[in-house]
Amino acid sequence: MAENRPRRPNSAELIAAVLDEGTWLSWDEAPLRVAEDGSEYAATLASAAERAGTDESIVTGEGRIGGHRVAAIVGEFHFLAGSIGRAAAERIVRAFERATEERIPLFAAPTSGGTRMQEGTPAFVTMVKITAAVGAFKAARLPYITYLRHPTTGGVFASWGSLGHVTVGEPGATIGFLGARVYESLYGKPFPDGVQTAENLWDHGLLDAVLPVEDLREIAIRFLSLVLAPREQPPVEDVPLERLPDVPAWESITRSRHPDRPGVRAVLRYGADDVIPLFGTGAGEWDRSLFLALARFEGVPCVVLGQDRQAEAAEKPLSPSGLRVARRGMRLSHELGIPLVSLIDTSGAALSKQAEEGGMAGEIARSLAELVALPEPTVCVLLGQGTGGGAIALMPADRVICAQHSWLSPLPPEGASAILYRTPDRAPEIADRQRVRSLDLLAAGIVDRIVAERPDAAEEPVEFSRRMAQAIAHELTRLTRMEPEVRMAARHDRYRRL
16 A cells, blocks of 8 residues: 655745745746756756756745735745755845845745755865745844755755744654664765654754645735734833732742742733744744743834743753753744834743753853843833843843742741751842832832732733733834834843943
């Protein structure tokens, strides 16, 4: 019985599935001449073109996705296994250059066995110019989404296939650097099963999602609609400042630890216009306690970094890889030119051998350094617990909002009590003396605004989440209307005064 294999769309079918009907316009000119007339390679290219129905392994052009004008680079596997020679590389580079010049997003859907062996090293080194073209495109702060099809290997995966802002894999696709056949020839044993699959790469934080082509158009529309939202936003209703009761610090700490307290996912579910979750560092790591997403608040697009209290409780504390996920979010904010919102809610970074050897201290330092210097508008939300370096790593921002019962401390009060008195029993006293609660943070200039809980976010999760989202939207709108130089100077002065 024949194996039931999924049907893989060719370049024309993929273009038809993703782009708006009737909008495709080819950018392709005659391919660069790479073979002598009458040569064996010329005959090979002619035969490949006849079989594939394309003149090269790469098709480029433009169209619209959900009404958004986009450039597209699509691989054709039926043309010499989608291999990239000098002509295909030149076509890729020209597409990136034109998209950069015309300032339009780019959608790439590679499928390739890698460098074209018939052209050897001259084809191999084109990886450099392709990567340079991608870098120039991203430096122009233009959105780039990639769909890695079956198969995507070799130099394609190691250059333009791995550089998207959002990277999606085709279900069951073989995606990897070294071909399994090459590995077996070199080492005399088969490559381990299940490694070079889209699903395994997603599980290791290298892909943001695995989606069939039928679902790709929807996610592409959502991504483009979100990141291309107009930068000039209408005014949002101001969030009134309320007179808050003078609640003892220990009561706030106790409330912040309630298992039903709404976290980052609740704020996004009830308060954001649209949310596109992303996954992992893109470099082989993930940490489920750090939630990364693209979202909009009152129409303002942003990158969201949120410490997920539920994932932290169910799995493990924030790890060094979690902060590397956060730093990916900071890069996305800069490359897309949209604000960043960080939400702090952590009982503390992991204290373990693995965390020390994984560079926890260095990751905290790098997160602080990158966030302080990020040119885009930044808003931080103290949402629940705010313990130690895991909290402060996401805190530097232009504006800081604090939930009424959130708090910030170098250690859990029980830990500070143990250091000072060799017992955790004096934690309530220590919390009061260390001035950790929201009212104290406001008085010290550490936070700018407190969002009320009535009387506890755990008792009104929907209403609280919506109030918090409204406060975030207000601050984002205010910041996006400031001149960047003025905003950055104010940020510097803010932290210089601490």
